Amino acid sequence: MSIASTNRLTPYLFLAPAGLVLAFALFYPICYMIYASFLDWNPSQRIGEADFVGLRNYFKLFGDDAFRESMGVTLKFAAVVVTIEMFLGVGLALLLDRNIRGMSVLRTLFILPMMIAPIVVGLMWRYMYHPTVGIFNKTLKSWGYEGIPWLSDGSWAFASVVIADVWQWTPFIFILSLAALQSLPSSALEASKIDGATGWQQIIYIKLPLMLPVLIVTLLLRLIDSFKVLEVILVMTNGGPGLSTEILSLRINRTASEFRELGEAAAMSNLLLIVLLILTFTMFIYNKAQEVRAARMRAAEEEA
Amino acid sequence: MPEIRLQHLRKDYGALTVIEDLNLEMADGEFTVLVGPSGCGKSTTLRMIAGLESVTGGQIMIGDRDVSHLEPKERDLAMVFQDYALYPHMNVAKNMSFALRLARMNKSDIETRVKEVAATLDLTAYLDRKPAELSGGQRQRVAMGRALVRDAGTFLFDEPLSNLDAKLRGQMRAELALMSQRIKKNMIYVTHDQVEAMTLGDKIVVMKFGEIMQAGSPEELYRNPANKFVAGFIGSPTMNFLNAELVDEGGALQAKGEGFSIPLPDARKGTLQAHKDRKVHLGIRPSSFVEGAGGLKMPIILSEYIGAQSVLISEMGGQRVAIEVSTVAPIRSGEEREFMVQGDEVHLFDPKTEAAL
Numbered sequence: 001m002s003i004a005s006t007n008r009l010t011p012y013l014f015l016a017p018a019g020l021v022l023a024f025a026l027f028y029p030i031c032y033m034i035y036a037s038f039l040d041w042n043p044s045q046r047i048g049e050a051d052f053v054g055l056r057n058y059f060k061l062f063g064d065d066a067f068r069e070s071m072g073v074t075l076k077f078a079a080v081v082v083t084i085e086m087f088l089g090v091g092l093a094l095l096l097d098r099n100i101r102g103m104s105v106l107r108t109l110f111i112l113p114m115m116i117a118p119i120v121v122g123l124m125w126r127y128m129y130h131p132t133v134g135i136f137n138k139t140l141k142s143w144g145y146e147g148i149p150w151l152s153d154g155s156w157a158f159a160s161v162v163i164a165d166v167w168q169w170t171p172f173i174f175i176l177s178l179a180a181l182q183s184l185p186s187s188a189l190e191a192s193k194i195d196g197a198t199g200w201q202q203i204i205y206i207k208l209p210l211m212l213p214v215l216i217v218t219l220l221l222r223l224i225d226s227f228k229v230l231e232v233i234l235v236m237t238n239g240g241p242g243l244s245t246e247i248l249s250l251r252i253n254r255t256a257s258e259f260r261e262l263g264e265a266a267a268m269s270n271l272l273l274i275v276l277l278i279l280t281f282t283m284f285i286y287n288k289a290q291e292v293r294a295a296r297m298r299a300a301e302e303e304a
Numbered sequence: 305m306p307e308i309r310l311q312h313l314r315k316d317y318g319a320l321t322v323i324e325d326l327n328l329e330m331a332d333g334e335f336t337v338l339v340g341p342s343g344c345g346k347s348t349t350l351r352m353i354a355g356l357e358s359v360t361g362g363q364i365m366i367g368d369r370d371v372s373h374l375e376p377k378e379r380d381l382a383m384v385f386q387d388y389a390l391y392p393h394m395n396v397a398k399n400m401s402f403a404l405r406l407a408r409m410n411k412s413d414i415e416t417r418v419k420e421v422a423a424t425l426d427l428t429a430y431l432d433r434k435p436a437e438l439s440g441g442q443r444q445r446v447a448m449g450r451a452l453v454r455d456a457g458t459f460l461f462d463e464p465l466s467n468l469d470a471k472l473r474g475q476m477r478a479e480l481a482l483m484s485q486r487i488k489k490n491m492i493y494v495t496h497d498q499v500e501a502m503t504l505g506d507k508i509v510v511m512k513f514g515e516i517m518q519a520g521s522p523e524e525l526y527r528n529p530a531n532k533f534v535a536g537f538i539g540s541p542t543m544n545f546l547n548a549e550l551v552d553e554g555g556a557l558q559a560k561g562e563g564f565s566i567p568l569p570d571a572r573k574g575t576l577q578a579h580k581d582r583k584v585h586l587g588i589r590p591s592s593f594v595e596g597a598g599g600l601k602m603p604i605i606l607s608e609y610i611g612a613q614s615v616l617i618s619e620m621g622g623q624r625v626a627i628e629v630s631t632v633a634p635i636r637s638g639e640e641r642e643f644m645v646q647g648d649e650v651h652l653f654d655p656k657t658e659a660a661l
Contacts, residue, residue: 188390
């Protein structure tokens, strides 16, 4: 082999270990999962012993009310959580985008919840929601009100897990929005002041439109994450009461471990994966479109 | 249009005082240029007038209104920024009409106004474009247009031409001068470029370290600079400064330096008498040298031929001087020529206070 062609191969040589790891850690399990979704597979069987049933698992899922409900809960959870978090996160960023002494400390405090392990967050909130010793009900009772069945009533339980998720993930949107805000051209904001814009008008006509690219990517990232949520809800409610908080990943977990239907669990996982892939591709395409647009503008500018 | 007055204006940033006590009056419809080196406080002054910086002390009066603590939008002004400050997400028409839309002007009026101004600025073809799709010069014109559609009482310009290349800058300068003739409004223009100041200003305010060194018409500043700083700042090529001594030779005052002596006119005798036999700084503009027989023999160290003019670098009493002469053909370096300086074109400065004598 000539030296030149060896040189051309060098980067691939260095990439090979990572490629191997990726193949084993990512592609192998995914292929395995796709294959498993076509099987009627019980955990006591080896995969070779399982019967091939084609698409039966998928058809079964579409007729399964519990799965549909779980899908509904997941969609509702993602929609509610991401909407609230976007409003709060962006609002906080707009509020705290100023140079006041101690602001950097405040900002650090704000992003702390994001750094706590989800299991811990779940445990923390479970104790706070505790019907008798939890801080919420204790406080309510000390004010003379009745306690709220935070985790034991279906609709309250859904609200409770939403609150916990909002508490943990609003900071994520907050820091990204704040970064976007601080990179806005300050002179354009000054110009809008001279043009007569009030604080609100500045936000609506200048700040938000200029932040939009970052906000869209943030929204998609959060959406992807909220579809995958598991630990916090697992610890807090384990999907209950009833199916009120059983999001898809919990359903998958139960199908595999409780109902011992590995094939069906794999089929659910695949459906979830497809949803996530669609979201990821949306983000990817959006980013590409932005890049293309920027390139076109640069070209137009050079031409002009 | 009201006159603008700055009274005892002061600006502190924490413990740092940028402007201590600034007093300035701008007449009705006057084009005022604030000029000075970077850090002289000219931009800060402009931004205080605009309302983008808070005022630490003193007052800004527009007409008989004290606007010192009003919001920018309550001051009836329009501003053009150094980096144009266009709204990147709006097209040219939207950029220009933003203020009018905020003021809830009716749609058809807005459209006519924008079209009118766009036509005068040659922007009609670009109304649908976003700022990123425009060249530097076009963006500059959009920024100008955005200010013009406002029809505000006062126009502020913060180094609006400094991001353009030299050729475009000259072009835009001329357009600006024409525009200011057409719409007689209060204009306050900040620049560090003395050529812009001289060509545009009805009144030039030279600033240094937050203080006004001199304020006056371009001619006044050029002919009678109040101090050495203004003398050195205004005029291109820069004024030559030489060390000399005032001596009385047979009843006539002379500025005498190493190897030269320039007789001063009798008219200045009265004021200069007090400085007799003292050291002075002599200021001679490069254009004040006149070539002629019987003058001082000066070696040409370097000759910069520009065309109709040449700038010659020479030496006078061991000090470098620049001489500007009209030339037909290039003058070669290494030659020796004779030059004279008229006594009434010489500026004298106190070496300590640097004030003009």
